[in-house]
Amino acid sequence: MEFDNDTYILIEDYITAKLSETDRKAFELRLQSDEQLKKEVDIHLTLKHAVTEQGWHSSIDYQKNHQEIKELSAYRRSDEFTAIQNKLQKVSSQYFDNTTPSRHKKRNYYLISAVAILLILVSIQFLPTSSNSLYNDYNDWKNLPSLTTQSDTEKLLSQGEQYFLNQEYELAIPIFSEYIQKQQQSNQSLHPYVLSYLGAAYTESGNYTKALATFKLLQNENAIDASRKYWYTAMVYLKQGDKEKAKQELQFLIKDQEHFNYQKAKELLELLD
């Protein structure tokens, strides 16, 4: 179907958003009742997204293609397809579980959701491709095990954790650092999770020197998780925007599959390259 020149100009102005609010509304009203015109506009919109490879336009008429849609969704629900889907799901969980420390899955839901919300709020402030956004995507402070299940004598620690969750780092830091200092004075081995919280709090509050020094203690402790030190240190450098130094730390992690966040480190290295 051919349209007159004015209509083509109108379509062009519509898809390039050059129409005034009133004109646009009038045009959209016309589209509702003029099927031919609607189809033409659909084509132009799809064309725009196809050529620019940006955005998307859903040009398929649900009613007209009802039969094909029905067949495809029936296949999606079929046993054959469900079996494939389950298999894929299985491999996917295996793959992604290796990228997160599985031993620490059991943490309380409050912690997960609270930190998730905080991370979303924080991540809004950053632009996508910066190392800061990679920091936001990859820092896994939310995976730190909760300290709330500890005995009464360590109530203070759970208080510290709450402060950390509330982003009140200036309150959380003294609690964690005093705890570590006491352990140091009595020559006890240092609590690796408390060290992690302390380092995370320093990192989040921008005190990078202290964050690095704290994470370094993780390594000295000879803990099973000594390799965590490299991951966390990489996070500090990433937040600072020092991609090169972050890469050096990650390079160490990918030397051994047993290392903390081995898979994630590989992934992140590729993104940093």
Add this chain to the structure above:
Amino acid sequence: MQSEDPFIKALLQGDEIVIEEIYNRFFTKTLRFVLQNKGTHDEAKDIFQEALLAIIVAVQKRNLNINSFEAYLMTVSKNMWRRELEKKKKRVIKDGSATLIDNDNDFALFILEQEQMQLYREMFHKLSDNCKEVLSLFFNNVSYESIVRELGYANINTARQRIFKCKSKLIKLIKSDIRFK
């Protein structure tokens, strides 16, 4: 229809080792695209899996023939994420056109939309280099003035006519293809 591609075969047969290889080799690419376009790691995870499922459906039910698994997987993930972003946008502005539709049907719709997008791209590549260039500028909202300067047209009117011709030709190609809906 049986595919010769080893990755497709593995997906259809549920070969876990090769499927894991798919994750190992290609996930980062999808991840990178999603992260660079306002997405998160979790969203990339979902998109990657749905894209693999979409490929299975296309091969099984739409007679899709794939030359390069990697390239096709990337195209599908990108398209899926572009579509997802558009849906998010509509949800934000509470656009009435974002109708409620169940997941299975929406997935089916995506398959059909994706086919159309492919068709449009294919026909676009059949155009002359000059047409491709001028249409790229035009659809990327470059002003007529800049197009005149960039491509050395006599004046705005010539550029306008050229764009109109190229666009008409492209639409004609698309409409005359049997896959056009």
